Amino acid sequence: MASPSSDLDRERRKCTFNVAELTDIINGGREKTERRQYLESLVLNEPIFNYDDYYFLSREEKYSDAVKKTVRLVQVLKQHNIEDPEDYQTLLKYVLNLNLPIALHNSMFRPTIRDQGTDEQRKKWLPLANDYKIIGTYAQTELGHGTFIRGLETTSTYDPKREEFVLNTPTLTATKWWPGCLGKTSTHAVVMAQLYIKNQCYGIHSFIIQLRSLKDHSPMPGVTVGDIGNKVGLETNDNGFLAMDNVRIPRENMLMRHAQVYPDGTYRKPANSKLVYGTMVLLRATVVSESATNLSKAATIAIRYSCVRRQTEAKPGELEPQIIDYVTQQHKLVPQLATAYAFAWIARYMMSTYHALHADIESGHLGALQELHGISSGLKAFTAEMSVSGIEVCRRACGGHGFSAASGLVSMYKDRLPSCTYEGENTVLYLQTARFLLKCFRQPSITPSSMSYIQVKPLPGARWGVKSPEDLMKPILLVEAFEHRAQRTIKSAAQFLESQISQGLDTSEAMNRSGIEFVRCAKAHCYYFVTRNFFQSTALLKCSKEIKESLLTLGVVFALNGIADNSGEFLEDCFITGTQMEFVRERILYCYKQLRPNLVGLVDAFAFADQSLNSALGAYDGDVYNRLYNWAKRAPLNKTDVHSSYHKYLKPILKSKI
Amino acid sequence: MASPSSDLDRERRKCTFNVAELTDIINGGREKTERRQYLESLVLNEPIFNYDDYYFLSREEKYSDAVKKTVRLVQVLKQHNIEDPEDYQTLLKYVLNLNLPIALHNSMFRPTIRDQGTDEQRKKWLPLANDYKIIGTYAQTELGHGTFIRGLETTSTYDPKREEFVLNTPTLTATKWWPGCLGKTSTHAVVMAQLYIKNQCYGIHSFIIQLRSLKDHSPMPGVTVGDIGNKVGLETNDNGFLAMDNVRIPRENMLMRHAQVYPDGTYRKPANSKLVYGTMVLLRATVVSESATNLSKAATIAIRYSCVRRQTEAKPGELEPQIIDYVTQQHKLVPQLATAYAFAWIARYMMSTYHALHADIESGHLGALQELHGISSGLKAFTAEMSVSGIEVCRRACGGHGFSAASGLVSMYKDRLPSCTYEGENTVLYLQTARFLLKCFRQPSITPSSMSYIQVKPLPGARWGVKSPEDLMKPILLVEAFEHRAQRTIKSAAQFLESQISQGLDTSEAMNRSGIEFVRCAKAHCYYFVTRNFFQSTALLKCSKEIKESLLTLGVVFALNGIADNSGEFLEDCFITGTQMEFVRERILYCYKQLRPNLVGLVDAFAFADQSLNSALGAYDGDVYNRLYNWAKRAPLNKTDVHSSYHKYLKPILKSKI
Numbered sequence A, B: 001m002a003s004p005s006s007d008l009d010r011e012r013r014k015c016t017f018n019v020a021e022l023t024d025i026i027n028g029g030r031e032k033t034e035r036r037q038y039l040e041s042l043v044l045n046e047p048i049f050n051y052d053d054y055y056f057l058s059r060e061e062k063y064s065d066a067v068k069k070t071v072r073l074v075q076v077l078k079q080h081n082i083e084d085p086e087d088y089q090t091l092l093k094y095v096l097n098l099n100l101p102i103a104l105h106n107s108m109f110r111p112t113i114r115d116q117g118t119d120e121q122r123k124k125w126l127p128l129a130n131d132y133k134i135i136g137t138y139a140q141t142e143l144g145h146g147t148f149i150r151g152l153e154t155t156s157t158y159d160p161k162r163e164e165f166v167l168n169t170p171t172l173t174a175t176k177w178w179p180g181c182l183g184k185t186s187t188h189a190v191v192m193a194q195l196y197i198k199n200q201c202y203g204i205h206s207f208i209i210q211l212r213s214l215k216d217h218s219p220m221p222g223v224t225v226g227d228i229g230n231k232v233g234l235e236t237n238d239n240g241f242l243a244m245d246n247v248r249i250p251r252e253n254m255l256m257r258h259a260q261v262y263p264d265g266t267y268r269k270p271a272n273s274k275l276v277y278g279t280m281v282l283l284r285a286t287v288v289s290e291s292a293t294n295l296s297k298a299a300t301i302a303i304r305y306s307c308v309r310r311q312t313e314a315k316p317g318e319l320e321p322q323i324i325d326y327v328t329q330q331h332k333l334v335p336q337l338a339t340a341y342a343f344a345w346i347a348r349y350m351m352s353t354y355h356a357l358h359a360d361i362e363s364g365h366l367g368a369l370q371e372l373h374g375i376s377s378g379l380k381a382f383t384a385e386m387s388v389s390g391i392e393v394c395r396r397a398c399g400g401h402g403f404s405a406a407s408g409l410v411s412m413y414k415d416r417l418p419s420c421t422y423e424g425e426n427t428v429l430y431l432q433t434a435r436f437l438l439k440c441f442r443q444p445s446i447t448p449s450s451m452s453y454i455q456v457k458p459l460p461g462a463r464w465g466v467k468s469p470e471d472l473m474k475p476i477l478l479v480e481a482f483e484h485r486a487q488r489t490i491k492s493a494a495q496f497l498e499s500q501i502s503q504g505l506d507t508s509e510a511m512n513r514s515g516i517e518f519v520r521c522a523k524a525h526c527y528y529f530v531t532r533n534f535f536q537s538t539a540l541l542k543c544s545k546e547i548k549e550s551l552l553t554l555g556v557v558f559a560l561n562g563i564a565d566n567s568g569e570f571l572e573d574c575f576i577t578g579t580q581m582e583f584v585r586e587r588i589l590y591c592y593k594q595l596r597p598n599l600v601g602l603v604d605a606f607a608f609a610d611q612s613l614n615s616a617l618g619a620y621d622g623d624v625y626n627r628l629y630n631w632a633k634r635a636p637l638n639k640t641d642v643h644s645s646y647h648k649y650l651k652p653i654l655k656s657k658i
């Protein structure tokens, strides 16, 4: 066996570019790198943030441990006056490997009060929340309803005599179910409920409810609250349930920035009913960014391990190859690496678009909301789906050891899985995106400039301008292919819908029957959008020739695999020919070869601390086997040589007593 | 809300066929159903086999619980004189939802001694093993080597003076790692090690080692053994490590049916070096069967839930639709149901082929071994991969509740994941299958009759004979499409390999560079094989017209989705046209509609007991919400209203003490 550390050393010597330069690009500049390093230094050296035996903890221990870490994090933030949400995000991304039991407090509770509270409400609640004197969550989903918000059953009935709202959970299915941090941690919640005034229902509105006593944390009168039980992952989070029995709150606890209920029960409706969804868009942008980060981590682990792992003698007597040198292994991992970069770039685009459009919305330009919604829904679904499946590809590529918790890939995978479901179930989001695309297709006037390509009708006999494998290195031709595919599938989804309607179906059933076509065109749009953004962003970078070359090659891999994996969509209308598909496959191999010397450099550049990967397979030094061995020795089952179940159960059969 | 149970009642009334008749077909006849019911009755009513709070247990509790259940199972088997391995398999399949800590004893230890032991060895060891006086495992994989068996480093050195073998773990990476049931349960193991006689290495052979004392279960002198730590799933299994330091065993402990070491150290090699892999083929056939069973369970849960779950008002004022009526939902679940049936049929084919060929091999006809190996490798990889991804599709299709452990889909998914890795890593298996296919392609003489299609050269200008959507209901045309694709991809993999060699690469590097093409053709072959078998098996069934119709439609769904999901492979050489692809999509929708009334009947027919699904979402009565609620109430975090972490950590920040 070659020594693992010498294998990685050799890889690092082969890298053609300066890794630190690429790290700065990924972080968004030298200053950001320094800020990140400063933040990491505050936390990484504290024993409390150690994760060594984390994978051995039970569900309950994980929750407790997370509360402990959370509280220490809050202390650190206070001590060092860290208040910028971006700093908080950086800590979550690079240092804390877990879903905090105060996640919703910062991602939903505070933003919702900020976006939907009046000035007085902000003044009352935000200081308490900012100071963690209260901890809040966001309770929307119920046992019976998640996707269909209008179907929520929780009621909030206005009592003008006492100027109070009375909250109730009228049925079992009305029980709030799933909200993060609701079960055991939060003292307060923004609760979504049907507003009733004088027997009339005014639809869903937001109310601040106190869940637990600030004296002893016991549930408030009329409040039944608890944990919803074990899940695939997110063991650190106490996703909870909540039932309310005549819980009374003052009128001032309804969030009234957009809609108001006056003391006498007069109702004033919001200027735009969609305004309340603003916070959700931010959360979807966050999912995009988390999808990028986690796929980067997974690629780091699997690529480092694949340079250390040697398996299967290729030539008798020679050292076994590093598994990264198998083309099938490259075909698993290089596309994930390319996708991680593509998602990092689109995450940055999403965030800056969010901030720009959010400012527009604040100042009353509501048009941007639809665009934001249309873009963010699809990209959330697309990046969550590809990131989750990419993490699993990385995990499997580690063979048997990938199945061990010590790989670090297991808990990452489990914790990312629900990103395909929460913040909008993926299929539902694709359908929404498709509806927006079709709207743009029909109405040029509402089409935002970022989507103007939809207005260009694809030529029926259009052919791809690729004449040779070398042509496939040209971004313009690659983007063109995705653009054509998106245009064609949007058009054919529109035609499909028309044909259903002309067969006499009513709109809702025609839409339903077009669902598969809708999802197809939404995905095609997203792939186009991400590919285009990759090349645009990379072109703008000021960096060394070597880095630009590597990034461009990664972009080509992202694009070509997108074509190869969905080849039917490009071949079906003869836009691409069989010969061109052969070029595509040939070029993919060529790119893998080009990138091979730089693979370790490209993952090193993400600069994840070992602690944040928490992986025996992916640590910087490559000392895989010692780590696996030393970790296993500490496993709970190894506390005694002979396990108690031997005495309890096994002994009698072995001794043939039964 | 409609009542969930009335929803399922209505579904059941709509079903066009007799569910019990289909159950008999699935079980393989009325007698088999009765036998299954008898076996179920022995176990299902015992409180020990209750799984109610199983999902709340910690890793260690799960292991203990599994030992308890195992011991009781062994008692039941003994009490009722149940010795047929098929009965044991039936119990595992339909009653025991877990990977037993004696799994390897029955799946590998006993079969290996039977297949590789001499008559005396069988006589000595099998009665002990059959009676559970010893519990064995199969220890092959090491920290450093899984796939590449010849690379194993454990040594077994013959000492002619004492007529003993001396076993050693010469390096860290030589430590046995992963074998199931090795860590805490097994008393013995068949250990694979490099045989050394007088400084010469004779390669890998099997040795029986005693790991633990039969008196007190403590590790034997020189043996270091333990659990390898937490994993994604399989928490009930103590996958273990083993290091040996001069462990001595008598000469008679080498399994000598095929190779022998005489007392003086003379070595006689086996007639065929591949003979030792026979047991592995059986295990791969078992994976195929388990893939079928588990996908059937997942489809049962998700389809029942989708008939009970209602979401998103389609028409204002009307009851929300059952989510199964969304075409996108059908497009998730119906293909999984179709695949479950396809895999059930191919599993039966695999098992009967195994038994037929195994008899051939026993009587000295070794030719069958290669065929068996070629067929089983690919089908293991193919079914494991599709079953695992299908279970995840089912899980996600349940929205938020799919992420809860109570869905039953979570632990099923986690426990099935490693089937893509163990018994041969999937990529490695596809590559082996491809090599076999290419060999057949070149050498008609060695081609088994089940693969004679490879000899038919695809016509370059061949076109699919489908003229209308109705044509797509004809099995012969569907099978033809898959046959053509397999033939074409095998041929093009062969050509690709040639082209690499003609470019001057040596064979091993040319093979490596052809890896992606190899995997492609292996998958194409498997899809063809499974599709062909589906229609052949269904055609032979004697059953009611209604059942045959439903099964045929499922076959069409399996085939058409195979074409739609891989459309590029059919379009690339213009075998299928764009218009035909439109027919395919249209027909898929048509089949969903046809099958819609029978979906619940088709899953009811699998006849899984509620206990064996252990799912709040998938129970027979559909009482989803009460089950979720009552289960959550019992969650460990809900033992107290205020969790201990409040007192320990949270209180100070809420009280602003920090």
Ligand SMILES: Cc1cc2nc3c(=O)[nH]c(=O)nc-3n(C[C@H](O)[C@H](O)[C@H](O)COP(=O)(O)OP(=O)(O)OC[C@H]3O[C@@H](n4cnc5c(N)ncnc54)[C@H](O)[C@@H]3O)c2cc1C
Residues within 6 Å of the ligand: A104, A138, A139, A140, A141, A144, A145, A146, A147, A148, A177, A178, A179, A180, A234, A239, A418, A421, A422, A423, A424, A425, A427, A428, A431, B309, B311, B312, B323, B326, B328, B329, B396, B397, B398, B399, B400, B401, B403
């Ligand atoms: C880990 C986790 C954390 C969560 N955190 C929170 C939280 O903090 N606060 C909160 O309020 N909620 C939270 N949720 C709930 C989450 O937002 C919902 O689960 C999610 O919105 C999906 O809704 P659902 O569960 O009702 O799925 P369903 O809508 O029931 O989806 C089930 C299936 O039906 C399909 N379907 C539904 N409607 C349609 C349609 N119109 N057309 C086609 N197909 C359709 C879906 O595609 C899916 O396949 C969380 C959930 C999870 C898993």
Ligand SMILES: Cc1cc2nc3c(=O)[nH]c(=O)nc-3n(C[C@H](O)[C@H](O)[C@H](O)COP(=O)(O)OP(=O)(O)OC[C@H]3O[C@@H](n4cnc5c(N)ncnc54)[C@H](O)[C@@H]3O)c2cc1C
Residues within 6 Å of the ligand: A309, A311, A312, A323, A326, A328, A329, A396, A397, A398, A399, A400, A401, A403, B104, B138, B139, B140, B141, B144, B145, B146, B147, B148, B177, B178, B179, B180, B234, B239, B418, B421, B422, B423, B424, B425, B427, B428, B431
């Ligand atoms: C849950 C579980 C239970 C197990 N139970 C047992 C047991 O009871 N007894 C036992 O002995 N073992 C057991 N194993 C071990 C198992 O058999 C091995 O993990 C498996 O064979 C894969 O080998 P590996 O781990 O060495 O993977 P590797 O070979 O290291 O695979 C890593 C990657 O390298 C690639 N690769 C490797 N070789 C090649 C090649 N030649 N060409 C192209 N790509 C290649 C693979 O495709 C994969 O992507 C178990 C494993 C698991 C996860």
